[in-house]
Structure formats: structure tokens, C-alpha cells
Amino acid sequence: MMQLIRNDMNIPFTKIRWIGFAFSAVLMTLGLYATLQLSLGRAKMGVEFSGGTTVEVEFPKAIKTEEVRNALKADEFQDSSIQTIADPGRYKFMLRIQATSLKTSEVSTRVLQVLQKNLPDNPAVILASEDVGPSVSAHLRQQALFALFWAMVGIVIYIWWRFDFRFSVAATLATIHDILAVLGIMYLLGFEMNLLLLTALLTIAGYSLNDTVVVFDRIRENLRHDRKAEYDGLVNRSINETLSRTIVTSLATMLVVIALLFLGGEVIYTFSLAMTIGLVIGTYSTIFVASNFISEWNARSPVPR
Amino acid sequence: MRLRQWLTALTVVLVLASIWVVYPPFDVRDSAGGLVTRGKVNLGLDLQGGMHLKLEVDSSGLPANVTPAEARERALEILRNRIDALGVAEPIIQKEGEKWIVIQLPGVKDPERAVSIIGQTALLEFKMMEENRALTDFMDADGNTVAAKVPPELEILPGKEGDPMLLQSKQLLTGASLVDAKVEMDGYGRPIVAFKLNPEGGKRFAAITGANINRRLAIILDSRVYSAPVIKSRIGGGSGIIEGQFTLQEAKDLALVLRAGALPAPVNIINKYVVGPTLGRDSIRKGKLSFIIGISLVILFMIVYYRTSGVVADISLALNFLFLMAALVALHATLTMPGIAGVILTIGMAVDANVLIFERIREELRLGKTVRAAIDAGYAKALSSIIDANVTTLITAAVLFQFGTGPIKGYAVTLTVGLVISMFTAIVVSKLIFDVRKHYTKLSI
Numbered sequence: 001m002m003q004l005i006r007n008d009m010n011i012p013f014t015k016i017r018w019i020g021f022a023f024s025a026v027l028m029t030l031g032l033y034a035t036l037q038l039s040l041g042r043a044k045m046g047v048e049f050s051g052g053t054t055v056e057v058e059f060p061k062a063i064k065t066e067e068v069r070n071a072l073k074a075d076e077f078q079d080s081s082i083q084t085i086a087d088p089g090r091y092k093f094m095l096r097i098q099a100t101s102l103k104t105s106e107v108s109t110r111v112l113q114v115l116q117k118n119l120p121d122n123p124a125v126i127l128a129s130e131d132v133g134p135s136v137s138a139h140l141r142q143q144a145l146f147a148l149f150w151a152m153v154g155i156v157i158y159i160w161w162r163f164d165f166r167f168s169v170a171a172t173l174a175t176i177h178d179i180l181a182v183l184g185i186m187y188l189l190g191f192e193m194n195l196l197l198l199t200a201l202l203t204i205a206g207y208s209l210n211d212t213v214v215v216f217d218r219i220r221e222n223l224r225h226d227r228k229a230e231y232d233g234l235v236n237r238s239i240n241e242t243l244s245r246t247i248v249t250s251l252a253t254m255l256v257v258i259a260l261l262f263l264g265g266e267v268i269y270t271f272s273l274a275m276t277i278g279l280v281i282g283t284y285s286t287i288f289v290a291s292n293f294i295s296e297w298n299a300r301s302p303v304p305r
Numbered sequence: 306m307r308l309r310q311w312l313t314a315l316t317v318v319l320v321l322a323s324i325w326v327v328y329p330p331f332d333v334r335d336s337a338g339g340l341v342t343r344g345k346v347n348l349g350l351d352l353q354g355g356m357h358l359k360l361e362v363d364s365s366g367l368p369a370n371v372t373p374a375e376a377r378e379r380a381l382e383i384l385r386n387r388i389d390a391l392g393v394a395e396p397i398i399q400k401e402g403e404k405w406i407v408i409q410l411p412g413v414k415d416p417e418r419a420v421s422i423i424g425q426t427a428l429l430e431f432k433m434m435e436e437n438r439a440l441t442d443f444m445d446a447d448g449n450t451v452a453a454k455v456p457p458e459l460e461i462l463p464g465k466e467g468d469p470m471l472l473q474s475k476q477l478l479t480g481a482s483l484v485d486a487k488v489e490m491d492g493y494g495r496p497i498v499a500f501k502l503n504p505e506g507g508k509r510f511a512a513i514t515g516a517n518i519n520r521r522l523a524i525i526l527d528s529r530v531y532s533a534p535v536i537k538s539r540i541g542g543g544s545g546i547i548e549g550q551f552t553l554q555e556a557k558d559l560a561l562v563l564r565a566g567a568l569p570a571p572v573n574i575i576n577k578y579v580v581g582p583t584l585g586r587d588s589i590r591k592g593k594l595s596f597i598i599g600i601s602l603v604i605l606f607m608i609v610y611y612r613t614s615g616v617v618a619d620i621s622l623a624l625n626f627l628f629l630m631a632a633l634v635a636l637h638a639t640l641t642m643p644g645i646a647g648v649i650l651t652i653g654m655a656v657d658a659n660v661l662i663f664e665r666i667r668e669e670l671r672l673g674k675t676v677r678a679a680i681d682a683g684y685a686k687a688l689s690s691i692i693d694a695n696v697t698t699l700i701t702a703a704v705l706f707q708f709g710t711g712p713i714k715g716y717a718v719t720l721t722v723g724l725v726i727s728m729f730t731a732i733v734v735s736k737l738i739f740d741v742r743k744h745y746t747k748l749s750i
Binding site: 007058103105108109125127129130131135139143144146147150151154155158162195199203209210211213214217241242244245248249252253254255257258259262263264265267275 | 359576646704
């Protein structure tokens with residue numbers, strides 16, 4: 001029998017919980033900072049949320065970012081951000097155009113015209129483009145907040161129905177912790193907030209919660225069977241008993257997410273990266289945050305059993 | 306016992322039905338690249354290329370007796386006519402929210418042409434030119450028009466080249482009276498648009514032309530004077546022509562929008578999303594590759610870790626995928642790039658149910674239970690955890706579905722359907738396989 005985690009494994013997770021709490025405090029601070037920046041409009045947002053135009057172009061021949069920038073500057077696009085897209089042997093760029101006086105639907109068309117006019121020897125091709133008017137982006141921002149809100153409400157209702165008060169608080173906190181941590185890390189890495197990142201955040205919320213629920217199920221089961229056991233020891237035993245499952249499942253999901261990350265291409269790169277980080281954070285929070293929070297609470301005010 | 310036979314029969318039927326429903330999943334092409342059979346899976350705009358437009362009907366200038374809702378309804382109908390004439394396979398044209406119209410044109414070849422056909426109001430008007438007064442009367446020293454000087458019975462509109470023209474404001478006839486428009490060639494082989502009016506419009510046209518012989522009639526499209534020919538004689542029969550130095554394509558498109566009718570109000574394109582065919586093909590290729598590699602890794606991992614039991618889990622995984630694709634076809638769902646990510650993610654998550662069960666079986670075996678008892682206990686005890694674990698993800702998937710724009714909706718659908726199916730395959734199908742043997746002395750797990 002192959003085992004990643006030996007069945008007599010007993011790591012004193014509850015004893016070393018302060019390390020986890022400290023680390024999580026850092027992660028959550030980072031996440032809260034990113035949230036603050038987002039709500040103040042200082043963090044980068046995707047066109048779908050901020051309005052504007054992105055154009056993904058490919059050139060048949062090698063070309064430097066500076067040449068693309070100069071070609072755009074030669075006409076009306078003074079202010080644009082240009083990113084290369086990593087794809088060996090191909091010359092792809094993601095262009096982000098700031099507000100112009102053109103009509104919403106005309107910007108991407110004009111960008112291509114300008115590039116073809118100013119770089120006639122290396123005619124650009126549009127891979128994809130998106131023009132988003134202000135009314136659409138305002139609507140999507142509002143919808144994104146609704147989605148986050150309702151996902152959290154749904155999750156909280158489910159947890160509170162399934163568990164008692166303390167477990168519910170712990171699971172809710174762990175979920176918020178995971179979302180904030182991934183958001184914070186993605187912010188630190190310089191990624192913009194877009195629809196796919198939001199999708200990843202919501203998926204992570206659901207997924208990491210399922211890890212937590214499995215451990216909580218085990219704690220409850222052990223509490224029922226063993227009424228005399230010392231609380232911390234029992235929580236710690238439950239974490240260790242489910243550790244193998246937690247790691248194996250995360251590993252299996254990690255395999256496919258890593259495949260997506262490296263082979264899935266630029267369209268879903270942000271999503272794959274956020275999912276990868278989210279899986280690690282989710283597994284970590286299941287082991288180090290959610291259950292230990294229960295222990296800590298019990299140490300401060302024991303539950304009568 | 307009876308239940309097990311029923312479930313076995315159900316599984317076999319589902320497998321056969323799924324294969325029948327889903328085959329062939331993608332387009333089958335011969336060696337020359339020609340289409341042999343169309344794939345059953347409906348590919349999203351981001352995978353096959355195409356254009357997504359969101360329009361807002363500008364209701365600011367509507368007459369008092371038309372509500373914005375009516376204007377949108379009418380606009381929807383006219384846009385449908387225009388797009389039908391454009392000849393795009395399986396377009397989607399629908400309302401969204403209070404005042405928006407969403408148009409999806411999968412595989413559209415020339416997005417710019419589609420935009421110009423969809424976006425123009427195409428209001429055709431006939432007015433008389435004002436020849437008794439000079440344009441300069443209404444201009445300042447620099448040659449700019451001074452709006453305050455223009456009396457209400459007159460107006461100044463740009464010509465086809467942008468040069469100002471002086472007209473009488475009175476609208477004599479509009480494109481609403483038009484029954485047909487088509488491209489013809491004039492005496493010099495230049496394309497012109499010939500139109501035909503309905504009987505009532507024809508009578509009015511005859512009266513107008515009869516009363517204004519030797520004066521100029523302006524033909525105006527979307528507030529631009531296309532031509533202003535001198536009326537030589539009364540025109541009966543209700544037909545006429547529009548000339549304006551068109552290219553053949555322009556003339557064809559003009560005839561098309563005139564036939565489809567004018568929009569009741571101008572529309573603004575507030576969101577345009579175009580995916581070229583190259584990116585779509587790239588995405589499909591990369592989606593397939595990451596799918597194959599990801600799944601292979603999971604399959605291998607399960608076999609290495611759980612041996613024979615891992616094979617059982619892999620079989621249920623394969624069925625999960627088959628059922629998922631069949632469900633997508635049956636539900637007419639659209640596979641998008643995030644949708645492919647959803648499929649791949651589902652496969653990773655679907656293993657979870659089997660992992661929960663197998664870890665339980667291992668625990669029960671360690672407690673000294675017989676293999677048979679351990680298997681049964683493993684399935685029974687893992688059930689509540691499995692359901693819990695899936696419900697949490699399903700909640701967020703449901704929210705995403707509600708929220709979803711096209712690609713994200715595709716993701717929510719594949720994730721939801723995949724997880725529901727995974728509960729069936731991981732719990733029921735794998736148990737059926739374990740139950741093929743009644744007595745176990747050893748279990749490879």
C-alpha cells in the first residue's frame with residue numbers, strides 16, 4: 001500500500017497553531033489591503049470592470065515592445081499599456097488602450113488600422129479584441145459584487161445549517177481567509193482584477209470549504225465517540241486522521257490545475273494561476289486555520305460536553 | 306440485490322445513450338480539411354471565433370407615443386432581419402436587462418461589415434433642396450454654420466463627402482414606404498440601389514415629383530444627403546434609384562439594410578468582443594492538450610496510489626467524462642474556454658469522492674474488518690462527507706451561472722453538471738464494480 005501520509009502520523013498541528021495564525025494574519029492583511037485598493041479604484045482592473053479596450057494582436061515577424069508602442073503613439077494612441085504574451089516562436093501582444101474620443105465600438109478597429117499603417121512590413125492580425133463602454137463595465141462591477149455577496153450568503157447559510165455556531169464561524173472565517181489570501185497574492189504579483197479571477201476566487205471559496213467540512217465532520221464524529229478526550233488532542237487527532245485524504249485530493253486536483261497553468265494558454269492563465277494558489281492556500285487553511293481556530297476558541301472558553 | 310441489477314442496467318443504458326448522443330463530439334474533417342460530419346458539442350464564441358455585441362437603444366429622441374420598450378422590440382425585429390440577410394449560421398439575438406440587445410455571431414467572417422450593417426439606423430428620407438436661399442446666409446465669416454440663423458423650416462445636412470447642403474426640413478416620404486431595394490448598374494456600370502415603394506408611397510412619390518419638376522430632390526440616409534438629382538418629370542410606378550458613388554459591397558449592404566427597414570431609434574454599441582479564428586483554434590488545441598495531460602496524470606496517480614482500486618476509480622472517472630459531454634450536448638450547453646477549464650477541474654474534483662471512500666476503506670481495514678465489511682462501511686461512512694463537499698462547490702457554481710456572461714456561464718454549467726454526475730459515478734458506478742465479486746480475501750487498495 002502506498003501512503004503519502006503514514007496512518008500513525010501525528011503532527012502536533014494544534015500545538016504549533018501560533019505559527020499558522022501569524023502567517024495567516026500577514027496573508028489577510030495583504031488581502032484586505034488589496035480589497036481597499038480595489039475599492040478605491042487604485043488597483044488594476046480588467047476592461048470588463050473598468051471600461052476601455054484591449055486588443056490582442058499577433059505579428060508575423062519578431063518585433064520589440066518599443067516598436068509597437070511607437071507605432072501606436074504615431075497616431076492618436078498616446079497612452080497605452082503593452083504586454084508581451086509568452087508563446088514561444090510567436091509574437092503576440094496584449095494592448096490596453098485608455099479612454100479615447102472614439103466611439104466604444106471603433107477603438108479596436110482603429111488600433112488595428114494604426115498598427116497596419118505604421119508597421120506595413122509586419123502586418124498585425126487581431127487575435128481578439130474587446131471594447132467595453134462605461135455603462136457595461138458599471139453594470140458588471142455591480143454584478144460582481146452581487147455574485148460575491150450571494151456566494152458568501154449561500155455558503156454561510158449552508159454551513160450554519162450543517163454545523164453548530166462555533167464551527168460555522170470557523171468555516172466562514174477560513175473561507176474569507178482563503179479568498180483574501182489569493183486576492184492579496186494575485187495583487188502582489190501584479191495581476192488585474194477581471195472576470196476570470198473573480199470566477200477563480202468563487203471556485204476556491206467552494207472548494208476550500210469542502211476540505212474544511214471533511215475535517216469538521218471528523219471532529220464532530222470523534223467528539224461524539226470520545227466524550228472524555230482532551231479537546232486539543234481530539235482536534236489534532238482529527239486533522240491527522242483526515243490528513244491523508246486532504247493531501248491526496250489536493251494533489252489530484254493540483255495535477256490538473258498545473259496542467260492547465262502550463263498548457264492552457266493565455267486565455268485562462270490568470271484563472272489557472274489563481275486556482276493553483278487557491279488550492280495551496282485552501283489546503284493550508286484546512287490544516288492550520290479552521291480547526292485550530294476551534295481549538296483556540298475552546299481553550300479560551302471551553303464548551304461544556 | 307434487485308436494486309443493484311437495476312443500477313447496473315441503468316449504467317449500461319446511460320453509457321450507450323451517451324455515446325450515441327455525443328458522437329462525434331467535434332467536427333470530423335477529411336484529409337483536405339473539408340467538413341465530413343458536424344461535431345455535436347456546441348462550441349462557444351471564444352473557441353470558434355466570432356463576435357459578441359451589446360447594443361443600447363438610444364430612446365432620447367423617440368416620439369411621445371412610442372415607449373422605449375416598444376422601440377427595443379421593433380429594433381430587435383429589424384436587427385433579426387438584417388442578420389438573417391447577412392447569412393451567419395446560428396446567430397443569437399436577444400434582449401438583456403432593461404434596454405440592451407445582445408447579438409452573438411459565431412464564426413462571422415467580416416466583423417467590421419457586420420458592425421456597420423447592425424449599427425446603422427438606416428433611416429431613409431426624401432426632402433426638397435432649398436434653392437432660393439444661399440448657404441452663406443447661414444454662415445459666419447469663417448464658413449461655419451450658425452445654427453441660430455437657420456429658420457425651423459430649413460436645415461443644413463452634410464453631403465456624402467461632408468460638404469454642407471441646404472434643405473427644406475419637411476419630410477416628404479421615408480423608407481417606411483419601401484417594399485424592396487436591390488443593386489443595379491447605371492449606364493456607366495456603376496452600382497446603384499434601386500428601390501420600390503408600396504402603392505400608397507408610390508402615389509405620394511408621383512405627387513411630389515409631379516409638383517416639383519426641375520427642382521432637386523434630396524435622398525437622405527441617416528441625416529446624410531446621398532444624392533440630390535433634379536426631377537426631370539413626374540415619376541409614377543413607385544420606383545426610384547439612389548446613386549452615390551458606391552462600391553459594389555456598399556451598394557449591396559445599403560440595399561440589405563433598406564429592405565430590412567430602419568431602426569426606430571439609433572443604437573449605440575456599448576460592448577464589442579471579437580475573437581479571431583486563430584485564437585479560437587489555439588484555444589481548442591491548448592484546451593485539448595492540457596485536458597489530455599491533466600487527466601493522464603490523475604489516472605496514473607490513482608493507479609500508483611490505490612492500485613486495482615485506483616483502476617476502479619479511473620473507470621468511474623472515464624464514465625463521468627462521457628456522461629458530462631453527453632449532458633452538455635443534450636442540454637444544448639455551449640463549451641467555452643473557461644468551460645473546458647471547468648471540465649478539467651471537475652475531473653480533478655471528482656477523484657475526491659473516491660479518495661474519501663478509499664481512505665475510509667483503508668481505515669476500516671486497519672481496524673481489522675473483513676474486506677467486504679470494510680468496503681461497505683467505507684462507502685456508507687464517506688457518503689455524508691461527499692455530499693457536503695460537493696454542495697459547497699455547487700453553491701458557488703450556481704451563483705456564477707446567475708451572474709454569468711457567456712464564457713463564465715459555460716464554466717458554471719460544466720462545473721455544476723460535472724459535479725452532479727461525479728456523485729453518481731464515484732458512489733454508484735464504482736460500488737457496482739466492487740460488487741462484481743461477492744467475496745474478497747484481499748483488496749488491492
